[in-house]
Amino acid sequence: MASYGVDNSVWNSTGKFVQIKRTGTTTFQTGMFFFQPVNFTRPIKIEAVVYLESSLGITDISDTLKFTSSDIISGDATNTKFINCSIQSNQLADNGTDRLKLKYRYYKDQYPFPDYNDGWTEMYGAPGSNNYSILHVRFEPGPLPTINGPTSICSEEIYTVANATTVTLEGANNTATLTDLGGGQYKVSKIGNGSGKIVLVADNGQNNVSQTIYVGNPSSGDIKDSANGITLQPSTIYQFYVDSGFNLNSFNWSVIGGTIISGQNSNVITVRTDQNPHTADNNLSITLNYVGECGSKIINANRWVAPGGGDIPNPGEIL
DSSP, X not given: OEEEEEOTTTEETTTTEEEEOSSSEEEEEEEEEEBOOTTOOSOOEEEEEEEEEETTEEXXXXXXXXXXXXXXXXTTEEOOEEEEEEEEGGGOOOSXXXXXXXXXXXXXXXXXXXXXXXXXXXXEEEOBOTTOSSEEEEEOOXXXXXXXXXXXXXXXXXXXXXXXXXXXXXXXXXXXXXEEEETTEEEEEEOTTOOEEEEEEEEOSSOEEEEEEEESSOOGGGOEETTTTSOBOTTOEEEEEOOGGGOEEEEEEEEESEEEEEOTTSSEEEEEEOOOOSSSOEEEEEEEEEEETTEEEEXXXXXXXXXXXXXOOOTTOOO
């Protein structure tokens, strides 16, 4: 019986596979040792070869490594011997079928029954070491994709992408389009009055990176709050904000149905809602007049404040 493993220069301990360069030749060492049966006394003669198996076929990747009785060092085990192995990048199928394996044979010299026919045996397979019975072989992880370009656009901008096989836009419906200009150049263009936050993603099959891009001016839907969609409570403090990624440089907030406590002239305000003494929800109106790199605009958002008890308010009455 044999056991074998590869050296740490090619062993990917995270993915648990033998990693091979994407171009050229990868050379590494494979170590192995053998056990003999207990109380075995006949001379030992073993020949072993490391090979690569995949959907492309079987290829020997080492010379023959030999063991004899003189290699027995402790009880019934040989010492560990190492042999150089070489794999060309074009030898990998890269489809999940690539395996590193060991085959060996031994010479029978007056072995007891039933192995009494002297001579070399057929080739046998051996389980792998590195704590794995099958040593998968894959290309080493490729470089991370990169994206270079602005984090906001008013009309359109060009982005340079490297080390990627696919480039896509996420969350861009009715907001922006992506055009491949070739040579790693991509154009992101705003659609009409589209605005909001989109994500440019570059992927190479093993790794991906993304960049958030803010398109145009923020709209009313871009006014967010700390309640996260829950009906507000009367006489309670909340924060209202627009994302700083829109690069606004002038803010003028106004609120009806509450009081601004802090944050005027910034992208985040703190508001205390008014008391709502009635039995129905009351409207809270938040307005922002801003100036940014894409121009100026006034946007408004409305929230509902839960009732605190009492009469239903007059719809025209501002509380």
